[in-house]
Amino acid sequence: MFTNPVGSILAKADGFMKNKLSDIPYSVLDLSPIVAGATAADAFKNTLSLAQHTEKLGFNRFWLAEHHNMPFIASSSTALLIGHVAAGTSTIRVGSGGIMLPNHAPLIIAEQFGTLESLYPGRIDLGLGRAPGTDQRTAHALRRNRNNGQEFPELLEELLSYFNPDLLDHKPVVRAIPGEGLSVPVWLLGSSGFSAQLAGQLGLPFSFASHFSPDNTLPALDLYRRNFKPSDTLEKPHAMVGVNVIAAETDEKAQYLATTLQQAFLNLIRSTESPLPPPVENMDEIWSPYEKAALEQQLGSSIIGSKETVKAKLQKFLDDTNADEMMIVSQIYDHQDRLRSYEIVAEIIEESK
Template sequence: MAVPLSVLDLAPVASGSTASEALRNTVDLAQLAERLGFARCWYAEHHGMPSIASSVPEIVVAHVAAATSRIRLGSGGIMLPNHAPLRIAEAFHTLNALHPGRIDLGIGRAPGTDPVTSSALRPFDAEQFPQQLEEMFALSRGEYGEGHPFRGVRVVPGDVPLPPVWLLGSSGASARLAGSLGLGYSFARHFSPSPPAPAFQAYRESFQPSDAFPAPHAIVAVSAVCAESRDEAEFLASSMQLGWVRLQRREFGPIPTPEEATAHPYTPRERAVAESYRALTFVGTPAEVRERIDAVVEETGADEVMVITTVHSHAARRRSYELLAREYGIG
């Protein structure tokens, strides 16, 4: 295997199921990923979406960490404009104290929700993201000096640092910032139509070594559905094609069944939306999916591949990761 494989888990909620069951599935999937040899599992912050149960990644991380022993766990990511920097510093200092050497802090600048829900979160201005990031690090390290209003603020527990921090991006806007700060970088190719290679190049060109990252480390996140046959994989993937169409209409329901998806009477416009999502997803046999993944690694020089598999059936999702692990010879 050329690069490590990891898991991005949005705790998908399938029709006929519940968010509580989806959260239980996160534990089951992480335990499977640990046995199969995946490097890490990350959980993303989304709000107001009945198809996604991971609204509070730090709680999911803590719960899954208690049920696993080796695999790294983290946020992919925490949407920093939704939070006070002190709050995130405290949460991830705590996680790092509880599970030393196993925690990652992935941070993004998008709200992870619709405008109305975003207003209910009372977020910061996303334009302040670099300043928020600087504040989080300064508070974590106790760097505010004489005369600063936060001089006496202490992050507790204070006997551990923040875990390794990664900036998440989908357009390349955060790549140079991540590099200049000596952070990790992760590109969301699983939903972004922007080519990842320029962002990776910008990250590496601007990289300054740090204690956490003496060398650059860039992750590319891809969407993939593996099955024993291409027909079966296409059938499973149809759920999220319809889900994506509904998402573009701001219909945030649970993930439909593949039977419902294949029977849906797509309009020409809906078909175009579904095909645009399908173009971003690697669907097929393990060998076919590996060929697509390896091509992205070759294109970007990624140090790691993070795979998200969103299908209606949790058993089929497990099987997809099992087949991919076997194809790469890691389990």
């Protein structure tokens, strides 16, 4: 299978349009889905299985996302699950895609990821978002205040200073131990322009959520690159783009498997709380024309199909975004079908060399 550089975010982008799919690394975003008829314990077993599988296939990173009060996502205690995955793997980078910074005290995050980096040195990433990752009532239960992410730049500054006290103009009064002095790569995540611009100004790597915000992808990437200032972290921009990929042996089977993803987003629109549903033969029996149009827009960048179809669409996506890295999201009901989808992506990359 394909082998991508596991290396750090410090690798320099070449600054030119990449022509081949094999020119960039590929990573995994897993939501640790709880499928209908299963439990969170089952989801965790599948998450570790997927991490081990994609590690063997040569994927670069395996990220987990913080969500709360969602019956189909088990990764609410994200740092704990990152530790579980890192313990069960050996080379793949493991991290957060992301930790929702306004939900937590920066000191707690620095200590948690300082602990993870101490246990699994050189393998931990800290991706940060400013959204709550949940509904407003749950956000209030987590935060006990309603800052709506407005304090994100200040919280980020505080967090970075725990890892590197030299950023302060005074001797630190509170220290993150473990955490202080450790090199934990910090990424900013976003689905709009705010974090793109901030990541550029700070010289940090940026990951965009094209898998649910396709219309903002190119403007956000342009904003990030135009605002980028070299830093001790990066000399040139490093943009990773998340994309839904559902690959199968035929276009028809892939479209069938994709109805799970469509139903999951439909449940969000309808505020329906349920585990990840099995695929169905006909979505037109479930959604209204308005809902179909809304979902087609929100999931517009999704890549669904056979190996040939996915290869062509991945290449176009790379040409359009000039991404330095892609993060593959595959919300598939059956675990074996999900493993196979990532295998097909790996085969595509290998064949494109």
